[in-house]
């Protein structure tokens with residue numbers, strides 16, 4: 424079997440904000456068609472890593488490659504292939520669901536026929552049709568995240584970065600969101616999803632465990648659990664074992 428194609432890669436990435444070392448030499452690789460989880464507690468460096476992968480922020484040292492190119496390059500062809508769902512406030516609260524979609528479609532340069540078909544499809548998969556006229560800031564947490572996802576998918580990206588898409592979302596909507604994400608991967612997309620919820624690690628094909636700006640383990644959740652001698656369902660225990668191993 425040939426090795427899976429690496430679509431996103433960080434190599435020795437460092438980034439500091441003043442005295443805070445947000446990323447301390449992060450290396451990771453995401454393969455085509457997988458759901459890759461960036462799992463770690465608050466302040467671990469998840470958002471900083473996602474910003475690097477999206478090309479919105481430059482590393483102090485190290486390199487970032489997405490689909491073989493530097494995503495931060497202003498004329499990088501990769502930019503059109505990337506979708507981003509930021510951690511918070513990515514939408515216009517005083518615009519409706521439909522108006523937000525229209526706004527992002529214009530930003531991505533979609534023509535009106537393409538927009539009409541994308542709009543229909545995205546409202547349908549997110550089940551937001553009935554709420555097309557509702558202002559974004561009047562949506563529930565889960566619906567807001569789904570709209571942010573729909574806006575990020577308008578231009579049919581090959582790679583999607585999602586920063587804590589399930590944070591503040593109720594368990595039912597959380598499951599719906601994951602189903603939606605698997606549907607995208609089924610269509611051939613590659614996903615990087617950050618989450619502070621340890622139990623969501625098992626929903627990913629592979630994870631990078633981020634702790635204080637470092638990837639302390641990377642691999643399939645089951646394999647990481649086996650390596651730590653922990654039941655696969657209990658990823659919190661895996662994480663605690665790994666942290667304990669480091670402190671010792």
Ligand SMILES: Nc1ncnc2c1ncn2[C@@H]1O[C@H](COP(=O)(O)OP(=O)(O)OP(=O)(O)O)[C@@H](O)[C@H]1O
Nearest residue numbers: 440443444445464465466467468469470471472619
């Ligand atoms: N623009 C910034 N200015 C100063 N410090 C920053 C900035 N961005 C991030 N940091 C710091 O870098 C560290 C990593 O932050 P980051 O936002 O990447 O973590 P995170 O894993 O996304 O956390 P959370 O789960 O709370 O979103 C934290 O200590 C944070 O305070």
Ligand SMILES: [Mg+2]
Nearest residue numbers: 469470471510
């Ligand atoms: Mg964050």
